[in-house]
Amino acid sequence: xxxxxxxxxxxxxxxxxxxxxxxxxxxxxxxxxxxxxxxxxxxxxxxxxxxxxxxxxxxxxxxxxxxxxxxxxxxxxxxxxxxxxxxxxxxxxxxxxxxxxxxxxxxxxxxxxxxxxxxxxxxxxxxxxxxxxxxxxxxxxxxxxxxxxxxxxxxxxxxxxxxxxxxxxxxxxxxxxxxxxxxxxxxxxxxxxxxxxxxxxxxxxxxxxxxxxxxxxxxxxxxxxxxxxxxxxxxxxxxxxxx
Amino acid sequence: xxxxxxxxxxxxxxxxxxxxxxxxxxxxxxxxxxxxxxxxxxxxxxxxxxxxxxxxxxxxxxxxxxxxxxxxxxxxxxxxxxxxxxxxxxxxxxxxxxxxxxxxxxxxxxxxxxxxxxxxxxxxxxxxxxxxxxxxxxxxxxxxxxxxxxxxxxxxxxxxxxxxxxxxxxxxxxxxxxxxxxxxxxxxxxxxxxxxxxxxxxxxxxxxxxxxxxxxxxxxxxxxxxxxxxxxxxxxxxxxxxxxxxxxxxxxxxxxxxxxxxxxxxxxxxxxxxxxxxxxxxxxxxxxxxxxxxxx
Numbered sequence: 096x097x098x099x100x101x102x103x104x105x106x107x108x109x110x111x112x113x114x115x116x117x118x119x120x121x122x123x124x125x126x127x128x129x130x131x132x133x134x135x136x137x138x139x140x141x142x143x144x145x146x147x148x149x150x151x152x153x154x155x156x157x158x159x160x161x162x163x164x165x166x167x168x169x170x171x172x173x174x175x176x177x178x179x180x181x182x183x184x185x186x187x188x189x190x191x192x193x194x195x196x197x198x199x200x201x202x203x204x205x206x207x208x209x210x211x212x213x214x215x216x217x218x219x220x221x222x223x224x225x226x227x228x229x230x231x232x233x234x235x236x237x238x239x240x241x242x243x244x245x246x247x248x249x250x251x252x253x254x255x256x257x258x259x260x261x262x263x264x265x266x267x268x269x270x271x272x273x274x275x276x277x278x279x280x281x282x283x284x285x286x287x288x289x290x291x292x293x294x295x296x297x298x299x300x301x302x303x304x305x306x307x308x309x310x311x312x313x314x315x316x317x318x319x320x321x322x323x324x325x326x327x328x329x330x331x332x333x334x335x336x337x338x
Numbered sequence: 339x340x341x342x343x344x345x346x347x348x349x350x351x352x353x354x355x356x357x358x359x360x361x362x363x364x365x366x367x368x369x370x371x372x373x374x375x376x377x378x379x380x381x382x383x384x385x386x387x388x389x390x391x392x393x394x395x396x397x398x399x400x401x402x403x404x405x406x407x408x409x410x411x412x413x414x415x416x417x418x419x420x421x422x423x424x425x426x427x428x429x430x431x432x433x434x435x436x437x438x439x440x441x442x443x444x445x446x447x448x449x450x451x452x453x454x455x456x457x458x459x460x461x462x463x464x465x466x467x468x469x470x471x472x473x474x475x476x477x478x479x480x481x482x483x484x485x486x487x488x489x490x491x492x493x494x495x496x497x498x499x500x501x502x503x504x505x506x507x508x509x510x511x512x513x514x515x516x517x518x519x520x521x522x523x524x525x526x527x528x529x530x531x532x533x534x535x536x537x538x539x540x541x542x543x544x545x546x547x548x549x550x551x552x553x554x555x556x557x558x559x560x561x562x563x564x565x566x567x568x569x570x571x572x573x574x575x576x577x578x579x580x581x582x583x584x585x586x587x588x589x590x591x592x593x594x595x596x597x598x599x600x601x602x603x604x605x606x607x608x609x610x611x612x613x614x615x616x617x618x619x620x621x622x623x624x625x626x627x628x629x630x631x632x633x634x
Contacts, residue, residue, distance in 0.1 A: 100631045169590060171617045171629040308619025 103168050107177065110160055111236060114181055117153040118232035121188045122225055124150065124195040125291065129221040132202035132284065133214050140206070143199035150192035154185045173305070180305040184235065187294040187301075191228065194287040194294075201280045211267070211274050217281060220256045220288045223249055224295065231298040238306050246299040247313040253292035260285045369451025373407045376598060376611045384448075385410035385581040386431055386468070386551060391445035393426045393435065393605075400426040402605040403445065408551070413573055413582040415596035415613065417589060419634055423605040424585040428553050431583060432468035433461040449551070466493070469544035473556035475536035477528035477543075482509075482518055485528045485539050489547035504546050512542035513572055534565025541572065551581045558591060570595050589629060593617045601625040 124146050131139035161178050164170060170178055227246050234242035264278040264285075296314050304310045366372070366383055374381045386408040393401040400423045408414045408431075416424050426435070433454060435441045447454050454464045466489070477485050486505040495501055505524075509515040514535060518524050523531065528539045537557060544552060554573070558566035573582055573595050586592050592599055593613055600610040601620070609616065609625040620626045627633045 103631070171589065171593075171631075172620050172626040174630050175618055308621075 100168075103164075103170075103174075106160075106164060106168070107174060110157070110164070110178070110181055113153070113157050113160065114184060115232055115236055117150070117157060117185060117188050118228065120146075120153065121150055121192045121195065122228045122232075124192055125198075125221065125225055125228070128195040128198040128202065129218055131199055132205070133218055135202070135206045137203055137206045140199040140202040144196050144203075147192055147196045150189060154189040157185045158182060176305045176308065180235070180301040183301045184298050187297045191291050191294050194291050197287050198284050201284050205277065205280055208277065211271075211277055216256060216260050216263075217284055217288070220253060220260070220285060223253055223256070224288050224292045227253075227292055227295040228298075231295050231302065234299060235302045235305070238302075240303060240306055243299045243303050243306075243313070247296055250292050250296045250314050253289055257285050257289035367450055370410075371451065373409060375407065376615065378612045378615060379409075379597065382409040382412060384408065385450065386583070387446075387448040387451075388427070388430065389446040389448070391427070391430055391443065391447060393423070393430060394442040394444075395438075396440045400605055401430070404602070404605075404607045406600055406607055406610065408581060408583055409598060410581050411577055411579075412597040413577050413584055413595050415584045415586060415592035415599045416602055417586060417592050417599060417628075418602035419628065420587065422602045424602050425555055426605075427602065428470075428555050428583060428585045431551070431553055432465045432470055434465070434470065436461045466547045467549055468551040468553060469547065469549035470553040470555065471537070471541050471544055471557045474560050475533055475540050477531075477536050477539045479527065479529055481525050482528045482531070482539055483524050486542045486546050489543060493547060505542075508542040508546040509539075511545050511576065512538040513568065513575075514538040514542060532565070534561050534568060537561060537565070537569060538572070541569075545576075549580065551583065552576065554582060554584045554586075556586055556588075557584070559586070559588065566591070589617070601628060603628065 124143050127139055127146075128143045130136065131143060161182050164178055168174075227249050230242050230246045230249075233239065234246065261282060264282050268275050268278045300311070300313050303313060370383050370385075372381045373384045384407045388404050388406045391401055391404045392399065404423075404427055406414075406416075406427070416427060418424050429435045429438075430443055430447055433447075435443055443455060449464065449467065453459070454468075478488060480488070483505055486508050487501045490501060490504050495504070506515060509518055517535065528536060531539065537560075541552075541557075557573075558569045561569065570591060573584065576582060577597075584592065584596060596613045598611065599613045599616040600607050601616065601622070601624075602608070603624055609620055609622040611620075616625065617629055620629060624633065
């Protein structure tokens, strides 16, 4: 059967490509921000901060493209869900870009002081978040629901890492109040990474919707919290009796 | 018809119940079943139903076993490519096919649980209960008044005042009365009206005989966008008192007005569901391809 609406199909393909480019770009911002933090590289941190404008521009361009497709092509069925998904994904990507900038700012603030401990857990957590992000984008392009499932599962790993880091850094601060400034900075970074993983999970859930039409939360209670609270409260002290 | 005019329907219809036109109130009549399909809509009484309907034009088969439950006081849209059998299906619902030679209809078509093709059922009576508006406005070459009064007259109403009441009521329901009065057009030929007005005269003509179901076959496809929107607005108002089945190739018209939508392809109803479900997340691959414009 001949393909109808070939021009529209080409537009949809371009939209996917733009989305992949934005995903790659934001992922590189995250990687650079973590590298800047680990290597105490101020120039790289500044570069990440500058790149945010480009991420915002990509967000706007893709949003305009989606709105134009909705207005002029009146997409339905899978196409409608794909465009709705793209609109949600760019919002999540844009937020991930913002968190990367936040991490870069923390890196800048710590660039002239030696770290009180080697930075291991934060880069490890960031590596998982980055892999999740690449997987989520790949699942969108390849319409791969198995990959969606894997991405969502990894959110738990990031959550566990966040809680463990928070506990450890709080204990460090209690032991040595002179560490408060640096440990708080690391807590913020870990928190940003935890929320980045939540946004990636959102993306994966949207891909699931685009492909199945089912709008469900694949990871219970992962949604980024409004405000910047600690969502779930502070962990217990190591010295607290187990409840 | 509301508003105190006499009901022109003869008493003692052959086992078919009288409609309760009071808006929004479902009084379940004997033989009428409640459907819980589609699952994402509240249950509703089934006004009309086709069961395994097959239609043949000589050797050619237009419908290949269609099961469709039309929910009362809702708009059911039937969409599908050209030649998929949409109009054939619609014409089965009021035995319009009776008038076409070489047509054979198999299966059952139920109106409130009664088979309208049963031997003792009068086709003309069915066409009064199940009226039809066609693609091209087809007013008679008579005055607007005579167009609308035509049906009631044929059903034996001769009282002038009563006829005037029916004509005004029907034209009001068709959202045409004010325009007709303003233009002093009631006693002028309906052929002098615009296309959109002519289509509303045809609708008023259907409403004048107090149908329970209104079938609409591409009712707005020959109209300009504003007239088309006016017809859509009317459908949304009329569904409170009538049950509407709409056949259309205009997917967006269906998505704007219909409560439920069926996708007919090659004489088969391949998917039926709530309108949002059909247009946002059709389950059937062919239905998805059709609404996405990938097959025509």
